[in-house]
Amino acid sequence: MNEIISVKRLSKSYGGLSAVQDLNLSVMQGTIFGLLGANGAGKSTTIECMLGTKKPDTGRVSILGMNPFRQRKQLFENVGVQFQEANYQDKVTVVELCQVTQSLYRHAADYEELLKKFGISHKAKSMVKELSGGQRQKLFIVLALIPQPKVVFLDELTTGLDAKARREVWKILSDLKGKGLTIFLTSHFMDKVEALCDTICILRKGKAVFYGTVKEAVADSPYDKFEDAYLWYSDEEVNDDENI
Amino acid sequence: MMRTFRIMLKNEMKLSLRDMNMVIFAICIPLVVLMILGVIYGNKPAFPDAEYTFLEQSFGALTTIAICAGGVMGLPLVVSNYRSRKILKRFKVTPVSPAVILAVQVVIYMIYSVASLILLYIVSAHFFGFRMGGSIFAFLGGYLLVMLSIFSIGMMVGGIAPNSQTASVIASLLYFPMLIFSGATLPYEAMPGALQKIADILPLTQGIKILKATSLGLPIENTFVPMIVMVVLAVICIGVSLCFFKWE
Ligand SMILES: Nc1ncnc2c1ncn2[C@@H]1O[C@H](COP(=O)(O)OP(=O)(O)OP(=O)(O)O)[C@@H](O)[C@H]1O
Ligand SMILES: [Mg+2]
Numbered sequence: 001m002n003e004i005i006s007v008k009r010l011s012k013s014y015g016g017l018s019a020v021q022d023l024n025l026s027v028m029q030g031t032i033f034g035l036l037g038a039n040g041a042g043k044s045t046t047i048e049c050m051l052g053t054k055k056p057d058t059g060r061v062s063i064l065g066m067n068p069f070r071q072r073k074q075l076f077e078n079v080g081v082q083f084q085e086a087n088y089q090d091k092v093t094v095v096e097l098c099q100v101t102q103s104l105y106r107h108a109a110d111y112e113e114l115l116k117k118f119g120i121s122h123k124a125k126s127m128v129k130e131l132s133g134g135q136r137q138k139l140f141i142v143l144a145l146i147p148q149p150k151v152v153f154l155d156e157l158t159t160g161l162d163a164k165a166r167r168e169v170w171k172i173l174s175d176l177k178g179k180g181l182t183i184f185l186t187s188h189f190m191d192k193v194e195a196l197c198d199t200i201c202i203l204r205k206g207k208a209v210f211y212g213t214v215k216e217a218v219a220d221s222p223y224d225k226f227e228d229a230y231l232w233y234s235d236e237e238v239n240d241d242e243n244i
Numbered sequence: 245m246m247r248t249f250r251i252m253l254k255n256e257m258k259l260s261l262r263d264m265n266m267v268i269f270a271i272c273i274p275l276v277v278l279m280i281l282g283v284i285y286g287n288k289p290a291f292p293d294a295e296y297t298f299l300e301q302s303f304g305a306l307t308t309i310a311i312c313a314g315g316v317m318g319l320p321l322v323v324s325n326y327r328s329r330k331i332l333k334r335f336k337v338t339p340v341s342p343a344v345i346l347a348v349q350v351v352i353y354m355i356y357s358v359a360s361l362i363l364l365y366i367v368s369a370h371f372f373g374f375r376m377g378g379s380i381f382a383f384l385g386g387y388l389l390v391m392l393s394i395f396s397i398g399m400m401v402g403g404i405a406p407n408s409q410t411a412s413v414i415a416s417l418l419y420f421p422m423l424i425f426s427g428a429t430l431p432y433e434a435m436p437g438a439l440q441k442i443a444d445i446l447p448l449t450q451g452i453k454i455l456k457a458t459s460l461g462l463p464i465e466n467t468f469v470p471m472i473v474m475v476v477l478a479v480i481c482i483g484v485s486l487c488f489f490k491w492e
Binding site (some may be wrong): 053079085087088090091096101103 | 262336353
């Protein structure tokens, strides 16, 4: 198996606050990697440092064997990204956003098909700001898939989606994984993470407190259920008390 | 690359038209000023025994109102707005280059400016007896140079302003003085001498001198200094905006 993403000793601080500390990650082709952690643990900061939208203080990142700063154009032909916040022009419509996104790539997918797959093709003519939160989220997953990427980064992909939509989105992602897509995601839904992620990394205050498979995470904790184990790893208070 | 440009241009033009701001500032305002000057001065000569009318003398200046609106207001505001709304950040994780994003916006404001020029020409020729005294090609050449130069100021402001508030403050500080004191609306010839001296510092005043000379068919030698000013300004501003372009 090929290593698609490699992060070595990544650190990033904002002023005095250290948001990510000495993080090492490795993601293999065709796997789903879950970066987990409480709010403010440093997940988005990690993703943005990996993509080059934030400059890491130290560390090396390589995606598809390329450096996101030096080989930006070449790299992003094959990478799809969904940021945690949706960014779009004030009066833009769904179709317009899709058309422009499609035009940026050499081997783009058919966006109409993707909109249909995600159940929002009836909203194609609407303005993006008039979509419901969940519909907008689906749209930005569609945008991340338009490049027909080899790897996608999805930051909080299912927050705001209802139970049915979550199930559909995860189904689509596991199908894509079956076709060889590598997925890097953050999520707060532990049942889905458990079902889908091959490898996880749990961050607490910017530091990796667990790295491995879901099974290992449960085995190394005093709990039988993954959700409990996750809370045990990520809960700042409990662990801080223990450290004392 | 060409396809990206074409589709982005179409899309951004639609967004800009939905917004209506530029239709008012770049298309309507110049026509209104033209009407006012036309009604006040009619076919009067620019000065006793002049070979051209006051309106003909003002035509070159009027065509820069749209350049000014697009170049120092529209362009910096849209770019800085896209930055603060993190739309540029999304583009950063795609293969598109910043030059394409800037070029699309530049072309949009060029379209507005040229549309304004054509409308001004039609209205002034039809209703106020306007005749181009000089060579039309010299005029268009000068027009392109002035446009490039003024737009480059906007590109620089939009490209490097830290946030959209700063950009809109800088844009207003550039736009209103230029519009009023460089002779674009208030005719340079109607200004008192002291004010003319201040006006001469503004780059647009220099640009308007080129347009006046070419539209009236005055000797081209007088425009060498203004031309150099325009070219130097464009080179510096374009260089700065591309070198220091900020996605976020
Ligand atoms: N631009 C910034 N300037 C200063 N501090 C920041 C900035 N962005 C993030 N932080 C801080 O860095 C820490 C990590 O933030 P980050 O957004 O990476 O968390 P996260 O794990 O993605 O959280 P969430 O689950 O809420 O999305 C937080 O304490 C946050 O306040
Ligand atoms: Mg986050």
